[in-house]
Amino acid sequence: MNIAIVGIGLIGGSIGIRLKETGFCKEIVGVEKNESNQKKALQLGLVDRILSLDEALASCKIIVLTIPVDAILTLLPKLLDQVTDQVIIDMGSTKTNILNLIADHPNRGRYVAAHPMAGTEYSGPEAAIPNLFKDKVMVYVEAFKTDEDAFELADALTDQLEMKTSFMNADEHDMHTAYVSHISHLTSFALALTVLEKEKSQGRIFELAGSGFQSTVRLAKSSPEMWTPIFKQNRSNVLEVLEEHIKQLQNLYNKIDGEDYEGLHKLIKRSNKIKRIIK
Secondary structure (H helix, E strand, O other), rough: EEEEEOOOHHHHHHHHHHHHHOOOOEEEEEOOOOOOHHHHHHHHOOOEEEOHHHHHHHHOOOOEOOOOOHHHHHHHHHHHHHOOEEEEEEEOOOOOHHHOOOOOOOOOEEEEEEEEOOOOOOOOOHHOOOOOOOEEEEEEEEEOOOHHHHHHHHHHHHHHHOEEEEEEOOOHHHHHHHHHHHHHHHHHHHHHHHHHHOOOOOOOOHOOOOOOHHHHHHHHHHHHHHHHHHHHOHHHHHHHHHHHHHHHHHHHHHHOOOOOOOHHHHHHHHHHHHHOOOO
């Protein structure tokens, strides 16, 4: 069995590394428009060879899409038009628009909507790392609409990545990812912009940047090519979580501005309850 990975960056490349380790497939084919990324992927051994998308579709049983979500919206219907018994797995971070787009496609059953809850702030083939997915969660979205044999192949791939699994509908998935993933990136982008703005007048500000700042702002290094489409496709949920986030920032501002330090203490103490979720 051959597997094609469309988009050989952090996620696609890390899948390639792991599948090579396990010997899950005969050959890993890369599909990548960027010539520099093609060369890097081959040099790093993330894939065995580079093919065009049509060539990959003709020679591979599983096609894994690890490209930006707007590109998935364009590409997925065309792939489903051509599939016979192949399995198409989309690993994008938003699902509602994608699933609505292909809901009535006659080959809908050959498609698996999946989202690995794993990643780093880095991008490109050189960002790929072993064990990126180990003990993380693979979310399957509307898996009941996928053919049984197609889902079994996708789940076998997930097993190779040593991931846990969760099942959601599209609206549930997009809302939850807005609150636990998308807002984290937006907050990091905003913090980076805030400090960079201050740096214009206080050039030595980063001399004091310690581990706390670094851990909070590291996501600001994430790819704009990847994240702008995510915010666009999950716009309503992102706006909802941003509204609540701005409200909470305003609460903190008001307590400090009004010198209500007892109230500030209570807000911080309430925030400590996150320990129940994050150990």
